[in-house]
Amino acid sequence: MGLREYILTRVILTIPMVFILLSIVFFVMRILPGNPVLLRFEKNADPQLIASYTHKLGLDKPLYIQYIDYINDLFHGNLGLSMSGDFSPVAPEIMSRFPATLELAIYSTLVAILLGIGLGVLGVAKRGKVDSAIKLYGIISYATPVFFVGMVLQIVFGVFLHVLPVYGRYDGTPPSGITVAGIHIQTGLYTLDSLLSGNFQAFLNSASHIVLPSIALGVVISGVFVRITRANMLETIRADFVIAARARGLKERTVLLGYALKNAILPVVTVIGLQFAILVSGAVLTETEFSIQGLGLYLVDRVYFRDYTAVQGTVVFLAIIITTVSLLIDIMYAYLDPRVRL
Amino acid sequence: METILSIRNLSVSYYTDEGEARAIRNLSLDVEKGETLGIVGESGSGKSTLALAIMGLLQPPARVKTGSIYYKGRNILSMQGEEIRKLRGKEIAMIFQDPMTSLNPVKKIRDHFIEYITEHMENIDEHKALEIARKMMKSVGISEERLDDYPHQFSGGMRQRVMIALALALNPNLILADEPTTALDVLVEAQILELVKRLKNEFSLTLILITHNMGVVAEMADRVAVMYCGRIVELSKTEELYKNPKHPYTKGLIESIPLLYNRSRKLVSIPGHPPDLRNIPSGCSFHPRCPYAFDKCMNVEPELEKKEDGRYVACHLY
Amino acid sequence: MKREYFSPSRFIFYSILGRGYGRAFIVAGFSIIAFLSTMSIIAPFISPHDPTKIGIGPSNSPPSPSFPFGTDQYGRDMLSRIIWGGRFILLVAFTAVLICASIGVPIGLLSSYIGGNLDRSVSLIMDSVYSFPSLILAVMIISIYGTSVINEALAIAVVYIPSYFRVVRSQVLSIKELQYVEAAKCSGANTLSILFKHILPSIISSIIVVATVNFADSILTTAGLDFIGLGLPVNLPDWGIDLTYGRFELASGSWWVILSSGTMILLAALGFSLISEGYAERQNPKIR
Numbered sequence: 001m002g003l004r005e006y007i008l009t010r011v012i013l014t015i016p017m018v019f020i021l022l023s024i025v026f027f028v029m030r031i032l033p034g035n036p037v038l039l040r041f042e043k044n045a046d047p048q049l050i051a052s053y054t055h056k057l058g059l060d061k062p063l064y065i066q067y068i069d070y071i072n073d074l075f076h077g078n079l080g081l082s083m084s085g086d087f088s089p090v091a092p093e094i095m096s097r098f099p100a101t102l103e104l105a106i107y108s109t110l111v112a113i114l115l116g117i118g119l120g121v122l123g124v125a126k127r128g129k130v131d132s133a134i135k136l137y138g139i140i141s142y143a144t145p146v147f148f149v150g151m152v153l154q155i156v157f158g159v160f161l162h163v164l165p166v167y168g169r170y171d172g173t174p175p176s177g178i179t180v181a182g183i184h185i186q187t188g189l190y191t192l193d194s195l196l197s198g199n200f201q202a203f204l205n206s207a208s209h210i211v212l213p214s215i216a217l218g219v220v221i222s223g224v225f226v227r228i229t230r231a232n233m234l235e236t237i238r239a240d241f242v243i244a245a246r247a248r249g250l251k252e253r254t255v256l257l258g259y260a261l262k263n264a265i266l267p268v269v270t271v272i273g274l275q276f277a278i279l280v281s282g283a284v285l286t287e288t289e290f291s292i293q294g295l296g297l298y299l300v301d302r303v304y305f306r307d308y309t310a311v312q313g314t315v316v317f318l319a320i321i322i323t324t325v326s327l328l329i330d331i332m333y334a335y336l337d338p339r340v341r342l
Numbered sequence: 343m344e345t346i347l348s349i350r351n352l353s354v355s356y357y358t359d360e361g362e363a364r365a366i367r368n369l370s371l372d373v374e375k376g377e378t379l380g381i382v383g384e385s386g387s388g389k390s391t392l393a394l395a396i397m398g399l400l401q402p403p404a405r406v407k408t409g410s411i412y413y414k415g416r417n418i419l420s421m422q423g424e425e426i427r428k429l430r431g432k433e434i435a436m437i438f439q440d441p442m443t444s445l446n447p448v449k450k451i452r453d454h455f456i457e458y459i460t461e462h463m464e465n466i467d468e469h470k471a472l473e474i475a476r477k478m479m480k481s482v483g484i485s486e487e488r489l490d491d492y493p494h495q496f497s498g499g500m501r502q503r504v505m506i507a508l509a510l511a512l513n514p515n516l517i518l519a520d521e522p523t524t525a526l527d528v529l530v531e532a533q534i535l536e537l538v539k540r541l542k543n544e545f546s547l548t549l550i551l552i553t554h555n556m557g558v559v560a561e562m563a564d565r566v567a568v569m570y571c572g573r574i575v576e577l578s579k580t581e582e583l584y585k586n587p588k589h590p591y592t593k594g595l596i597e598s599i600p601l602l603y604n605r606s607r608k609l610v611s612i613p614g615h616p617p618d619l620r621n622i623p624s625g626c627s628f629h630p631r632c633p634y635a636f637d638k639c640m641n642v643e644p645e646l647e648k649k650e651d652g653r654y655v656a657c658h659l660y
Numbered sequence: 661m662k663r664e665y666f667s668p669s670r671f672i673f674y675s676i677l678g679r680g681y682g683r684a685f686i687v688a689g690f691s692i693i694a695f696l697s698t699m700s701i702i703a704p705f706i707s708p709h710d711p712t713k714i715g716i717g718p719s720n721s722p723p724s725p726s727f728p729f730g731t732d733q734y735g736r737d738m739l740s741r742i743i744w745g746g747r748f749i750l751l752v753a754f755t756a757v758l759i760c761a762s763i764g765v766p767i768g769l770l771s772s773y774i775g776g777n778l779d780r781s782v783s784l785i786m787d788s789v790y791s792f793p794s795l796i797l798a799v800m801i802i803s804i805y806g807t808s809v810i811n812e813a814l815a816i817a818v819v820y821i822p823s824y825f826r827v828v829r830s831q832v833l834s835i836k837e838l839q840y841v842e843a844a845k846c847s848g849a850n851t852l853s854i855l856f857k858h859i860l861p862s863i864i865s866s867i868i869v870v871a872t873v874n875f876a877d878s879i880l881t882t883a884g885l886d887f888i889g890l891g892l893p894v895n896l897p898d899w900g901i902d903l904t905y906g907r908f909e910l911a912s913g914s915w916w917v918i919l920s921s922g923t924m925i926l927l928a929a930l931g932f933s934l935i936s937e938g939y940a941e942r943q944n945p946k947i948r
Binding site for chain 2: 248
């Protein structure tokens, strides 16, 4: 199967998968509890109020119409209306929160990859006790609740050492991005925006805020990277071409990095995809722990206010993001592997 | 004649959960400069372990128990770090059995050459290394444009040519070829053997050719060492060995070669199986399969001794 | 040919005590789990104080001889709370694993055994749920249906069913063609009996690996639900709840509340992770 066919098949398969997920979300949110507005208010609430809410949110229509509306709205980028009183659309709010989550996801994945691959390689290079310790690290880090790591980091760096901020994303007004040729570019990723506008002070400000959350989440995810790197390295290090490389008297560094790691790293890419679900779960908890106004905290917030339509919108948005990311990772994997490429 | 490699009383074992597997037992062997020495034996006779030991590449669970391997007077087995690294590839190069898996799948052929050459010769830059690579590719009969290809873009035979070109790039003295043609089909095998023969003369190499194929040895080797169960059981000039094999195992090996011109001869195979290396028979390890075995064979292990006619055999019959 | 008979007792015996790789991990994991489960079950008999009684000691007192684990902000004994605190989190995890396995395994067996379009559709559904974050779905479900042990377990279970399905399916597909299944087919055994008598026993160890991972993740997800305020009532003695509310007392310097409760959650998840790692090592010698 060529690369083109592979990508095509993968894309085509993604469409029903997204539909299935969306339908499950709809099913859980609408069919079983009946009218979510009833859950929103206390039992003795004004029936007129309930009726008006139900009507405004389109919940008085037959279910199949609701479903068609729901899917149709999604195609138009409409994630529904909030139940919080002003019936504001959920999508803009989600979009404004998304960069915070994305920034956390990027940096913590970076931490996880660097830590995971570094320790994995170190273990294989040293073997013995170092390797056993690293193996244990891989298991323990996976078993640790991310907010527990976050708390410990907060105590150590924030309370005792006073070196890093322990909550929020920025002190003061966030950086505004840059205007190039009349187009205003603002990514919402504060570290990137501050760099774009050339404000180094702002960069330090935002970077110092993201350090602890990224480490907390990164450490927890790194366990899987350690394990997969180690396992793949141990497999490739026994491969004929590694023995042949040693027989050519190549430096141990070249053998480990250029031969064993370079061949072991491809499957690590797929792990980024598989880890994405854990990353998103972890982000919800990390955002809560570090008061980062991202999607995760928004979700928790909306749950607290019994804003079920907003909860649904957020979950749907995440579902689409997750499916897209795993699609992209698969395509990237196929593209990176020279054996598949040809 | 100058001895280039000298193996003395080498014993290597694999330590597994099921016990110690004695892959090489008290083996001694001299390799003369400029010769082609064939080492033959069934799989499991310890010949590949021997190759790895010579390269200093034995990995746990394998361990050298006793003995030494001298290359130009220096003991390979006591070398460490940079010393052994500089020896591998630069002095002794190795050609592996399976060319399909012996090259790094994610590196272009040119990068194989460049890193190999520059990591051994500090005074050679990438540009010069590439020049050497082109020359080597030409001498094994591959056009230099193919340096930009990845290993999987080559056929098996072509890949083995690349491996040979790589092995010769630093002009080593000794080449260890471990079953270099086993994975190839017969026509390609003949071409590769022809190429190795030619290059051996061109580069005035010493060649150790490890194989289970008696035909290949007959074609290539000046001397042949027959291995059985971790020991050398017979060592002599190729012609003598084929004309008049002494050890019953050697006889068995030669009789099992199919001959095109003599179809009337019965093709015999050696009865039984090579023994379990964790549980080697007492006395001569070949005795359970030997048609001539007598009492002594079961109790006393014969040493490899020089007989009157100048040939070495480890057998109580002589 | 030697036939391998499956015997659960022998299997467990060799798993725990048998020689071989991964043994240390498996033994350590089982010990931790055995310790935690026993502690939770006999909590009423060994707990020095009532875990919910306020003002047993001074508020926020550090570990001392009379309160080895200190007290929390309401003066409740932390040691008693730790001893009791595993009951719900372990019960939720256990129920979740039970639900997942008893749904995922039979579906996996049947779907892959029958094959064809049915298998393809089921696989597609399973694949689409597989990559969904368990916590998010659990948050959504619990926010609507409310908190209870069974709801938490169900919410966690939904995302994990595909893990069982996938591992069962891949095993069944490779086993399906084996001789003894063919023989059973020829001898006229019906589909169900082939599945449960011949195929299930040979995939049980793969299921155990998934189940242990499932256990660890369920514990972490349950703790996560506690943390974002969707857990069980806050007055219950529970590691997740103590960890969640203990952090508000950090400013006053009482680190012992989160340290003990956090460590317990970590230990519980670690115990199961160790077991799964041990089995993984045993099955795949490459990662030793």
